Amino acid sequence: MELRVLNYFLAVARERNISKAAKSLHLSQPTLSKQLKELEEELGVILFERGNREISLTEEGLFLLSKGNEILTLVEKTTMNLRKDEVVAGEIHVGGGETKAMSLIAKTMKQMMDAYPEVKVNLYSGNADDIMGKLDAGLLDFGVVVNPTNKQKYAYINLPQKDRWGLLVRCDHFLAEKETIMPADLVGVPLFVSQQSLVSNQISEWLGNNLDQLDIVGSYNLLYNASLMVEQGVGCALCIDGIINTTESNLSFVPLQPKLDASLSMIWKKNQAMSIAATKFLDQLKAE
Template sequence: MELRVLNYFLTVVREKTISQAAEVLHLSQPTLSKQLKELEEELGVTLFIRGNRFITLTEDGIYLANRGKEILSLVESTTTNLLQSNTVSGQISIGAGETRAFEFISKTLHELRNNYPEITLQLYSGNADDVLAKVDHGVLDFGLVIDPVEKQKYEYLRLPIVDRWGVLVNNSHPLAEKKVVQPEDIREIPLMISNQSLVDNQLSEWLGGNLDHFNIIGTYNLLYNASLLVSENITSLLCIDGIINTVDTNLTFVPFFPSLTATINIVWKKNQTFSNASKEFLKLIL
């Protein structure tokens, strides 16, 4: 599969129609259709179905679109870093979960950019599962993840920062008046928790060993949208402190008691070959 043809396919995905994609690519529509047909034949799959107005991706098409974006991003960053290998420049890609510890990374990047202003940054936000998958695929140079995560297969550095767990509630909720909450305080109320694969084990242990005894009505990936449900008093969230700014809002964060904290790690692939830019970043954090 040629990268040129992969780019054609991703342009069709973005533009929704072959005719519009052909115009963007400065190709004739028959030429683009032929290239896409040959791609399907090469892969042995159907990538999309033509509708009256727009194309519809098949499951194979969705898979190729997602992986194709990662492939082209990796090619672009690799090319940029190779072309500028004699200078400290190029791109650093960092993925992170929602944590105030990113302030530490931000200060490091500030110092790095002051020293080497030609360095560019690519940031990705996601939970630990998402971030680690992209580190595995080489799409991200570094990942900032919150314990508990399976990090034994990576090189990693534990940052001198911890996150504090608690519950985010609407100000009208009785828990908003408390200084701390204990497991029995939240046993009956509607709750949402992070869908990070290992978080439920940590929370389950704090809650007494079984989440089934609590009124878990759903999960969230990133916190902001879920916090809007708290604003509407639909649910409360088990989450870490400092991600949602509660000042001058109808939200209150109440910490757990006994305290439950999570350590923060920056991880990268073992035996990773770094660009000059990534090497300088690593020097600053080690």
């Protein structure tokens, strides 16, 4: 499958109309239709369901749309970073969960971009599972993850910051009056918990391996939307401190007791060939 034809497919998927896509690509409609038909024959699948006015994607077409965008992003990323050794330029792709440790990444990136103005940074937000998926696909250079995380297949450095776990509650909730939250306090309380794979293990250990005693009403991968649920009184959210600004709001963060901290790591694929810009960034972060 040629990248040129993949671009044709993505244009048609975007426009949902052969004529409009052909116009945007500066091709004749018959030429574009022929290219798409040959792509379907090459892949052995039907990508489009053709209607009178608009076409729609089949299940196979939707899959190619998702992967096609990832492929072109990876090609663009690789092309941008193939520069001569003496020129530090290109793009650095960093993913991270919601953590105050991203401030260290921001500080390091500022130093990089001051020294090398041709460097650009692309940020992606997600939990550890999301970040590792993007790393495995080659779409990220680095990921900042909240531990515990299975880092066996990644190179990593541990960051100096730690995040503290606690409970996000409405200020009028009875638990908001407490200085700390103990395991017994959570019994019968509707809770939102993080979707990250290993977080439930950490919380379960804190509870004395009695996770089944919690009333879990939902989960989240990023905390902001969960905080809106907390504001509406749907439940409370087990989370880390400092992500939601509770100043001048009707929300309050109450830390867990016994104290439960999460360490942080920056990870990248083992034995990967890094761009010059990514290598410089890693060196600068290690120096910090």
